[in-house]
Amino acid sequence: MDLNPEACYRALLARDERHDGRFFTCVTTTRIYCRPVCPARPPKQENCLFVPSAAAAQELGFRPCLRCRPEKAPESWTGGAATTVNRALRSIEEGTLDLGNVADLAEQVGVGDRQLRRLFQQELGASPLAVAQTRRVLLALQLLQQTDLSMIDVALASGFQSVRRFNETFQKLYDRPPGELRRQRRRAAVQSSALTLLLPYRRPYDWEAMLRFLSERAIRGMEHVADGVYSRTIELDGAAGTLQVADAPEESALKATIEFPQLRSLPQIIARVRAMFDLNADIGAITTALSQDPVLAPLVAARPGLRVPGAWDRFELTVRAILGQHISVKGARFIAETLVAYFGAQSLKTENQALSLLFPPPARWQREEIERFRMxxxxxxxxxxxxxxxxxxxxxxxxxxxxxxxxxxxxxxxxIGQWTAQYVAMRALRASDAFPAADVGLQRALAVDGVRPTEKQLLAQAENWRPWRAYAAMHLWTSDALARPSRSRKRIAHATAT
Ligand SMILES: [Zn+2]
Structure with missing residues (x-):
């Protein structure tokens, strides 16, 4: 990625938030790296080195600024989630390089070891290992600042394999032990095992639309939407817990409250939440591209922050997609609720009474059993x-x-036909160009004088929307849903009004 130093320096002087996360400024005199929005006095241009990622700055030996806090910068993965680099980034987020090596990662995403390093260098200016290391450091900094976790727990929860490695890394980076970076925090009055973290996004973010989409599909006992908060039970590596997500617009972030017994699962939980709420979307690029189309332009202008809702668990989403074949959202929800009530495992005791069930694990879905449920x-x-x-x-x-x-x-x-595969790709695999053209809602949204386009016509029209057809589908679904007010919509409007 080529960065123009003059343009970067102008963005830095203007503290332009549109550039936040797109480059970092390494200050050669202080060996610190900053976001373009850093409130500190701007350095002289001759002392600035501009790099495309936090990892690039850290690989060059710069340390994160404690004022602008690089861990708070929004991420945006250019080119959509399907590119090789972004699939590798997702895998790094999920912890592949905490235990494995770059060769394993390269094999997973289907390229050679050297090719992967070259692609990372090109786009991020850093090696895959530096990216993984930087993620751990920035997550640890966030945990030191935003939680009361002990040092051992911070090391474990941010993906370090040992406390010694954690201490060494921070000592090398900051010349002092990690404990000294902890802000003096007021202890919470009520001891809680839950962790609350801010997960940054690039503005605008249409939380209302995200919440409505999830709410219309929420499975009772397992998911719950009320007062602007989405909650659900979660299961990972044999342990169970809960997740609550709300918008924190003043921080340009979602606020995730995670209650989970295994701290070492935290990086993976965060990766899943980021995917589920589409926090890596390069929303500016998507808006610009889709606004070129005369049909989509007014929809994009009305909802510029619309994201593609993802999924907590890919197996669960695929089962739900199959249940939703050829029936309405409401019908699919009803049958999913019935099945989860019947097969769903009881979750551990949670504070939230509305969350008592876990989605049934694969072993529970026996053909003879599920056939009995109107299917x-x-x-x-x-x-x-x-x-x-x-x-x-x-x-x-x-x-x-x-x-x-x-x-x-x-x-x-x-x-699994075309519709299901595209829907699963869109929501569970984060394929930004997936497009379920056979969908009745999409065809209805594009009807002219009551005449709906055929699947073939729709596919032809959607060629203009590449590589963001999944976002085009969301805009069409959202406009279609708003054009057809339903009982459930009124209920949500009421629930979020308080
Ligand atoms: Zn700074």
């Missing part, structure tokens, strides 16, 4: 087949998500 044999077979696949290989979706041919592979599964 065609084909659909029951599709779910049972998928469940057996994931039961035999719990990392099936993780690996699928890192492959460019994911949609084709999904479509090769029994009972």
């Amino acid at each position: 065609t044999k084909a659909r029951a077979a599709a779910i049972a087949h998928l469940a057996a696949l994931v039961n035999g290989d719990p990392r099936y979706f993780e690996q699928l998500g890192r492959q460019a041919s994911a949609v084709d592979q999904l479509q090769a599964l029994p009972g």
Whole structure:
């Protein structure tokens, strides 16, 4: 990535938030690196070195500024989630390089070791290992600042393999132990095992639309939406907990409250929440591209911060997509609720009474059992087949998500057609160009004088929307939903009004 020093310096003088996260300023006299929005007095231009990522700054030996706090910069992955670098970044977020090596990572995303390093150098100006290391340091800094976790717990929760490594890394970076970087915090009056973290996004973020989308699909007992907060039960590596997410617009972040017994799962939980709420979207680039289209321009202007809602768990989302084939959102929710109430495991005791069930694990989805629930044999077979696949290989979706041919592979599964594969790619695999053209809602949203386009016509029209067809679909669905007020919409409006 080429950065123009003059343009960067102008952005720095203007403290222009549009550039936040797009470059970092390394100050050669202080060996500190800053965000373009840093409130400190601007350095002289001859002392500035501009780099495209925090990892690049750290690899050059600069340390994060304690005033502007690089961990608070929004991320945005250019080119959408399907590019090789972004699939690798997702894998790093999930902790691949905390234990494995770059060769493993390269193999996962289907390129050679040297090719991956070259791509990282090109886009981020840093090696994959530096990116992983920087993520750990920035997460640890955030935990030191935003929580009361002990040093051992901070090391564990930010992905360091030992407290010694954690201490060494901070000593090297800051010339002092990590404890000295802890802000004096007032202890919370009530001891709680929950952690609350701010996860930054690039403004604008349409939280209302995100919440409405999730609310219309929320499964009772497992998910809950009230007072502008989305909550759900979560399960990971055999442990269970809860997640609560709310908007914190004054911080340009979502506020995630995580209650989970295994601290070492935290990086993975954060990665999942970031994907679920589409926090890596390069929203400016998406808006600019889609605004070129006469049909989408007014929709994008009305909702410039619209994101593509993702999924907590890819298996769960795929089962829910299969249940939703050819029926309404409401119908799909009803059947999902019935099945979760019947097969769902009881979650551990949680403070939130509305959250008592976990989504049933793959082993629970036996064909003969689910056939009894108002379902065609084909659909029951599709779910049972998928469940057996994931039961035999719990990392099936993780690996699928890192492959460019994911949609084709999904479509090769029994009972998964074009619509389902594209929908799963869009929501669970974060494929920004996925587009379920067979969707009735999309066709309805584009009807002219009551005449809906065919799937083929829709696909032709959508060529203009590449590589952001998933965002185009969200804009169309949102406008279609708003044009057809339903009972559930009124109820949500009421719930968020307080
Ligand atoms: Zn700074």
